[in-house]
Amino acid sequence: MATFLSLGLAVFFALRPTRKATGDVARSDRAEVSANGTCAGVVTPVPLGGGLVPDSEREPGAAPMSLYVGQWMARLRAARLESHKCQALRHLGISGEPSAVQTILEVYRTARRPELRYCAIDALGETGASEAMNWLGEIARGSDPGLTGAAFAALAMSRSEAAHAELLELAHGDSPKLQRDAIIAMGQAGWPEAGPLLVGALERANGRDKTALVYALGEAGDPSSVPMLLKLAQQGGPGEMRAVALEALGHIGGPDALAFLVQEARGKNAPTAVNALAQMSDEAAQKALAELSRSPGPAQVQALQETMINAPQTDPRVREQARAALIRIAHQGGKDATEAVNALGQDESLESARELAAIARGNGPQAEQAVMFLGHRDDPESVRTVAELAEGSSPARAGALQALAEAGDPRSLGIFLRASESQDASSRTAALAGLAQLGGPEADRILESAIRSSDASTRRQAAEAMSSSGNPDMQSRLEALARDGDPQIAATVNRMYSREGTEVPPAEPCAR
Numbered sequence: 001m002a003t004f005l006s007l008g009l010a011v012f013f014a015l016r017p018t019r020k021a022t023g024d025v026a027r028s029d030r031a032e033v034s035a036n037g038t039c040a041g042v043v044t045p046v047p048l049g050g051g052l053v054p055d056s057e058r059e060p061g062a063a064p065m066s067l068y069v070g071q072w073m074a075r076l077r078a079a080r081l082e083s084h085k086c087q088a089l090r091h092l093g094i095s096g097e098p099s100a101v102q103t104i105l106e107v108y109r110t111a112r113r114p115e116l117r118y119c120a121i122d123a124l125g126e127t128g129a130s131e132a133m134n135w136l137g138e139i140a141r142g143s144d145p146g147l148t149g150a151a152f153a154a155l156a157m158s159r160s161e162a163a164h165a166e167l168l169e170l171a172h173g174d175s176p177k178l179q180r181d182a183i184i185a186m187g188q189a190g191w192p193e194a195g196p197l198l199v200g201a202l203e204r205a206n207g208r209d210k211t212a213l214v215y216a217l218g219e220a221g222d223p224s225s226v227p228m229l230l231k232l233a234q235q236g237g238p239g240e241m242r243a244v245a246l247e248a249l250g251h252i253g254g255p256d257a258l259a260f261l262v263q264e265a266r267g268k269n270a271p272t273a274v275n276a277l278a279q280m281s282d283e284a285a286q287k288a289l290a291e292l293s294r295s296p297g298p299a300q301v302q303a304l305q306e307t308m309i310n311a312p313q314t315d316p317r318v319r320e321q322a323r324a325a326l327i328r329i330a331h332q333g334g335k336d337a338t339e340a341v342n343a344l345g346q347d348e349s350l351e352s353a354r355e356l357a358a359i360a361r362g363n364g365p366q367a368e369q370a371v372m373f374l375g376h377r378d379d380p381e382s383v384r385t386v387a388e389l390a391e392g393s394s395p396a397r398a399g400a401l402q403a404l405a406e407a408g409d410p411r412s413l414g415i416f417l418r419a420s421e422s423q424d425a426s427s428r429t430a431a432l433a434g435l436a437q438l439g440g441p442e443a444d445r446i447l448e449s450a451i452r453s454s455d456a457s458t459r460r461q462a463a464e465a466m467s468s469s470g471n472p473d474m475q476s477r478l479e480a481l482a483r484d485g486d487p488q489i490a491a492t493v494n495r496m497y498s499r500e501g502t503e504v505p506p507a508e509p510c511a512r
Contacts, residue, residue: 069097076103086119093126101132108135118150125154125163133162140170141178152181156189171197180209187216195222202228211241218248226256233260243272250276253285262288270299278306293322301329301336305343323347327355333364341366345373353377357385360396368399375403390415397422401430408437420446425457432465436474447474 069092076088089107092100101124108120121139124132139151155163170182183201186194198217205213214232217225226249233245246264249257258280264273265288277289293303308322323344330340341359344352353374360370371389374382389400390412401419404412412434419431432450435443450462466474 065095065097069095069100073100073103076107082113082116082119085116089119089123090126093123093132096127096129098129098131101127101129104132105135108139114146117147121147121150121154125158128158128160128162130162133158133160133166136163137166137170140181141175148181152185153188155182156185156191180205180213184212184216187213187220190220192220192222194220195225198222199225199228202232211244214241214244214248218244218251221252223252223254226252226254230256230260233264242269246272246276247279250279253280253282255284258285258288262292265292265299265303266297268298270297271302274299274302274306277303290318293325301326301339301343304329304340305346308343308347323349323351327351330355330359330366333366337366338369341369341373345370345376348377350379350381353379353382357381360385360389360400361394363395367394367396371396371399371403375400375406387412387415390419398424398426398430401427401434405430405434405437410438413438413440413442417442417446420450425461428458429461429465432462433468436465436468439473451478 072088072091072095076085076092079085079088085107089104092104104120104123104127108117108124111117111120121136124136133155136151136155140148140155142148142151152167155167167182167186170178171186173179173182180201183194183197187198195217198213198220202210202213202217210232214229217229229245229249229252233242233249246261246269249261258277261273261277261280264270265277267273274289274292277285277292289303289307292299293307294300304322304326308319308326326340326343329336330344331337341356344356356370356374360367360374371386374386377383386400386403389396390404397419401416404415416431416434416438419427420435422428422431432447435446447462447466450458451466453459453462463478466478
């Protein structure tokens with residue numbers, strides 16, 4: 001029985017029914033899933049575009065729909081965990097059966113926690129049923145921002161004819177807010193008819209509404225909206241609006257969008273423009289990106305990074321050339337070197353790891369930056385480099401100790417013990433943080449000595465290490481020490497509780 005249930009669960013997680021659709025979309029989305037699959041004892045019928053095949057259309061021997069719905073209703077009633085209830089609601093929604101819709105609605109009406117109501121809203125969207133779409137429309141007209149947003153998203157993602165009709169009714173209604181939210185939901189879901197509606201709404205909108213509409217316009221991908229986006233990007237105004245307009249142009253593409261983005265990539269809007277260019281997959285955009293990567297300027301490093309990340313797998317030479325250029329810039333120093341090290345830090349290749357190690361071992365201004373990236377890598381060479389720097393006396397030692405502290409590897413205990421005796425305040429602070437993270441008798445001994453030191457700065461360093469370690473034992477001990485009356489330790493405890501969003505425990509009177 002255990003084996004059977006395990007296999008059933010495996011089949012369940014392997015099957016991912018798509019959302020309900022109708023007409024040609026549903027017929028084209030017919031999934032090739034076995035009609036006799038089971039999920040922990042629950043029969044799984046063949047999905048049709050996210051909905052389920054009616055009994056009259058199902059293959060001989062397939063389980064009836066009523067069995068599927070009945071079993072998931074039983075699972076819903078028996079569920080104690082919210083995640084299990086949400087799972088059952090989703091499967092009931094996929095069925096599209098009237099009885100399932102009624103059950104989902106009942107859960108929505110009676111649920112006490114908003115998270116379960118969100119699951120019910122998503123499940124209603126899965127059904128594609130007219131009654132469910134009407135209810136989603138009513139929820140969208142409500143006053144709770146979270147629930148209304150979820151209802152609009154569920155309607156837009158449903159793709160059923162009933163959802164289409166409900167959203168259009170909201171988009172052409174009397175309420176400006178409902179009009180805006182419906183049009184934005186349609187745009188974000190990529191509905192073809194959303195483009196003209198969004199352009200019309202933009203002409204009437206102002207402030208933050210405009211930013212949301214422009215973002216949705218990019219998601220809709222309507223080429224006819226490019227002139228409007230160019231106008232908005234050229235007007236300037238709030239930086240956020242201009243950036244969103246540039247990103248929308250990158251989503252839509254086309255010759256006019258490409259020419260404008262290349263122009264912007266050579267000016268102060270280079271980062272956003274290069275990101276937008278990288279979204280365009282056509283050959284002209286790739287050529288423009290390659291040209292920017294070869295020309296010194298504000299966009300060069302970012303263009304090189306995008307080229308290195310997005311270069312086609314079939315042409316590794318392009319990626320290697322971009323990486324070589326970034327390595328050269330990283331060793332030159334200056335602002336571009338900082339950006340180049342950032343780019344290498346996000347590259348997982350062995351070549352980038354070796355160059356970061358070389359930069360970290362140097363005494364340049366990018367040494368600590370390189371150590372930070374090495375500390376997040378788990379290849380042997382990077383780990384050895386960080387440990388070596390943590391034992392040395394280079395300017396990057398404190399950064400290496402901090403990286404080891406964040407990693408929390410018990411093998412670093414000896415390094416922290418030795419560094420805790422350093423004369424350099426930054427290295428000593430990082431070492432104490434590492435000891436507080438690891439804990440244990442040796443770490444406790446050093447921290448106890450530091451927290452009771454006659455030197456105020458040493459006490460403060462130890463208190464900060466204990467408060468930020470995330471180790472409950474260390475934090476409890478720090479609270480006890482704060483009650484001894486040391487104002488520096490008390491202030492550290494206050495900051496610790498402030499970070500965690502909890503109230504500071506009242507101080508107990510000192511024993512006389």
